[in-house]
Amino acid sequence: MSKQARPSNSKADEKSAVGVIEPDAPDDAQLQNERDAVKSDQKRHLSDYDSKTLIELLRQMLLIRRFEEKSAEQYSIGKIGGFCHLYIGQEAVCVGALSAIRKDDYVMTSYRDHGQALAKGMSADAVMAELFGKATGCSHGKGGSMHMFDKSLGMLGGHGIVGGQIPLATGVAFATKYQGTDQVTLCFFGEAAVNQGAFHESLNMAQLWKLPCIYICENNQYGMGTSLQRAMSLQDISKKAPAYEMASEFVDGMDVLAVREATTRAVERARKDYLPTLLEIRTYRFMGHSMSDPGNYRTRAEIEKYQERDPLKVFMASMLEEKIISDGEYQDMEKKVRDEVEHSVRFAEESPLPAPEELYTDVYANPIERKS
Numbered sequence: 001m002s003k004q005a006r007p008s009n010s011k012a013d014e015k016s017a018v019g020v021i022e023p024d025a026p027d028d029a030q031l032q033n034e035r036d037a038v039k040s041d042q043k044r045h046l047s048d049y050d051s052k053t054l055i056e057l058l059r060q061m062l063l064i065r066r067f068e069e070k071s072a073e074q075y076s077i078g079k080i081g082g083f084c085h086l087y088i089g090q091e092a093v094c095v096g097a098l099s100a101i102r103k104d105d106y107v108m109t110s111y112r113d114h115g116q117a118l119a120k121g122m123s124a125d126a127v128m129a130e131l132f133g134k135a136t137g138c139s140h141g142k143g144g145s146m147h148m149f150d151k152s153l154g155m156l157g158g159h160g161i162v163g164g165q166i167p168l169a170t171g172v173a174f175a176t177k178y179q180g181t182d183q184v185t186l187c188f189f190g191e192a193a194v195n196q197g198a199f200h201e202s203l204n205m206a207q208l209w210k211l212p213c214i215y216i217c218e219n220n221q222y223g224m225g226t227s228l229q230r231a232m233s234l235q236d237i238s239k240k241a242p243a244y245e246m247a248s249e250f251v252d253g254m255d256v257l258a259v260r261e262a263t264t265r266a267v268e269r270a271r272k273d274y275l276p277t278l279l280e281i282r283t284y285r286f287m288g289h290s291m292s293d294p295g296n297y298r299t300r301a302e303i304e305k306y307q308e309r310d311p312l313k314v315f316m317a318s319m320l321e322e323k324i325i326s327d328g329e330y331q332d333m334e335k336k337v338r339d340e341v342e343h344s345v346r347f348a349e350e351s352p353l354p355a356p357e358e359l360y361t362d363v364y365a366n367p368i369e370r371k372s
């Protein structure tokens with residue numbers, strides 16, 4: 001269990017419901033303390049891991065960060081169109097969680113899906129080409145940012161309806177149990193999805209039927225421009241699980257090792273006893289909701305203060321201080337990651353657009369008659 005303070009309902013109580021003033025930026029000393037606490041927690045845990053595992057966690061977080069920065073740049077020059085939701089600030093959540101599962105386990109998430117896709121083993125080329133709407137993208141250029149899929153890797157998307165993936169993932173977990181496998185399903189969603197009926201229906205069935213599904217709420221504290229305090233009566237999301245007799249944990253999402261360890265406990269419960277878990281992983285998105293968000297609902301100061309606890313920087317600093325990685329090795333990692341991302345942009349640029357005939361493939365209703 002993380003040492004980070006649990007969210008309190010006090011602001012909502014004081015300024016109740018509609019028209020509340022957005023939460024004040026947290027106090028400097030408090031953030032510094034939290035950052036030190038994460039670092040010292042991480043350092044204590046570093047010795048539990050071999051350096052190869054730790055370096056791979058760092059590399060994946062760095063790849064996602066550089067990939068997302070490049071996506072923002074390519075979006076702003078018009079190479080990427082449509083919706084584009086970036087994951088910067090939340091990297092420790094998907095990297096920590098996916099490092100606790102096997103290759104044949106399943107992952108489903110929302111439209112904020114680039115991180116999960118990369119951590120599940122999809123290539124930067126396939127993801128960037130999809131963002132560019134090119135035929136070589138993982139969904140043949142027809143899905144775009146919100147629909148990263150690779151069935152062969154167990155990456156089952158990329159879903160645009162808030163909370164829509166929660167019953168779907170519950171169904172996948174049902175299917176694996178029915179088939180007698182010991183696979184588990186990780187289902188990621190934002191905290192705003194918790195207010196959807198589908199969340200509650202799914203948790204009820206998963207516990208009743210004992211399904212190996214791990215529900216991971218990425219609580220980044222905002223649903224578009226609405227803060228959690230303005231939208232949810234009980235903001236302590238992990239406390240919703242006991243209503244279904246489900247196990248739950250509150251986890252610090254800025255600490256990749258804390259996420260990995262909580263997910264490992266949930267995976268064990270799912271694989272051995274077919275039991276579901278709800279993990280509330282507290283995080284923060286450093287960018288707007290999507291590329292078109294002007295971000296007027298929170299202050300620059302609030303963002304900067306959370307950036308003090310940047311999961312990538314804190315983990316990198318812990319690794320350097322504990323001499324698990326040297327400056328030179330880190331620079332080398334940074335160069336390789338940047339090359340991989342640059343390669344993905346060239347690959348996407350040079351790839352063809354989907355052929356016009358592709359309009360008639362991969363659709364549910366077949367055959368579609370073309371009117372001449």
Ligand SMILES: Cc1ncc(C[n+]2csc(CCOP(=O)(O)OP(=O)(O)O)c2C)c(N)n1
Pocket residue numbers: 110112160161162189190191192193194220222223224289
């Ligand atoms: C059913 C439904 N309602 C509304 C929307 C519009 N919408 C898109 S994202 C979003 C906010 C979701 O926030 P959260 O679940 O916290 O995820 P985050 O974006 O923070 O990752 C909303 C309301 C939608 N896509 N689907």
Ligand SMILES: [Mg+2]
Pocket residue numbers: 190191192218219220221222223224
């Ligand atoms: Mg959110």
